[in-house]
Amino acid sequence: MDSREVKISDSVDYSVSSKPRTKLTNSEVVITSLLAGAIAGALAKTTIAPLDRTKINFQISRVPYSAGKALQFLKETYIKDGFFALWRGNTATLARIIPYAAINFTAHEQWKRILKLDQNTKENRDSHMRRFLSGSLAGVTSQSLTYPLDLARARMAVTAKDEYSTLRQVFVKIWIEEGPRTFYRGYVPTILGVIPYAGVSFFTYDTLKNSYKDYYGAFPTNPMISLVFGAVAGALGQTSSYPLDIVRRRMQTSRPKANMPKKTIIQTLIKIYREEGIIGGFFKGLSMNWVKGPIAVGISFATYDRIKEFLRDIAFKVDIV
Incomplete structure (x- = not known):
């Protein structure tokens, strides 16, 4: 057997192609985007988890936000509950962010393909509306599929241990005490907020990338x-969607409270x-x-860009025979 060839089964094996391909299949695009x-x-969420927890606590309270009070919250949390308490809720965050980010980036690439933004033409590079739309649709797709995990993460971040x-206890207690519909409480303002957030984020990043490529080649x-x-x-x-956050x-x-209706978005x-x-209410913690x-x-x-390039470079060189 050729030393470069690795048998997987009697009918399928992976081998190094003698001639690199010039285009990935859509399945390979999806898999590499997901990973x-x-x-x-x-990586991103774990890095800023203590700041995220601090922000959520100020968002849901009437205490005015300031940098000093934020530092005081971090200090008191550390003294009272220990260093790792600063990452409380991060397990729930990762349980949500891993599928969320995987779906978000993958959906963005797929929406760009559907909207024909993957075709490298001047018309597509100048299509600002479609670029914004592809980002917004990616955000709506990923947020809709992972929203209950976001709610669970928020609950863990603001409650005592x-x-x-x-995370399992969050889902069980909410299901028993508040009902399954609670898992999508706040969904509408979330979607209204993710449309500008994801749209602006992806639009800005792609625009800066394209401008750089146009200038430097x-x-x-x-x-x-x-x-x-x-x-x-x-x-x-973040700024464009913060009040809805x-x-x-x-x-x-x-x-x-018992026999009291849940507040609507307007209320x-x-x-x-x-x-x-x-300012003190809608932009607290901004x-x-x-x-x-x-x-x-x-x-x-x-x-994402670096790992995607690395994985796709491997995919270019390895064919399923």
Whole structure:
């Protein structure tokens, strides 16, 4: 047997092709996107998990946000519950972000293919609306499929450890005490928020990449450039959707009293406005998002591009015979 050939079964084996292919199959595009997206999402979210937990706690409370109070929250959490408490809820975050990021990046590539943005023509590069639309549709797709995990993560981030000790316990207690419909509480403001967030993020990143390629003739090999492009995309995306992020967190973590109807989006908006005002209510913690958001999105985009290129380089050289 040829030393380059590895038998998998009597009928299927993998071997190195003598002539590299020039195009991946759509199945290979999907698989490499899923893997790269999952790794990118996990790395990005784990990096900023303590800041994420701090932000959520301020979002759902009436306490005015400030950098000093955010640092105080981190300090008190560390003293009271220990270092790893700063990552409380991160297991739930990873359980959500791994499938979310995998689906998000993969859906974006597939929507670009459907909208014919994968064809490298000047008309497609200049199609800003379709570029924005492909990002928004990717966000809606991934958010819809993973929303219950997002709600569980929010609950774990704002409760004591003895109330929800595991992700499984979150789902069981919510199902028994509040009903299965609770898993999609806050879904509408989430989708309304993800449309500008995902649309602006993907649009900005792709636009910066295309502008760089038009000017220099190739995509940058320096990962720091990808990181900066992703950071800019993250900052703009976070800012465009932040008020709706506040609303969804309030709805996700609220627990209606007996015989009291659940608050609607409009009621939640009015309550926040009356009690906390526009800036103090709808943009509470945004300055922290300008720190953690660009870091997370920058890491996510840069990691995704590098791992995707690595996996697809392997796929180009290995054929299923």
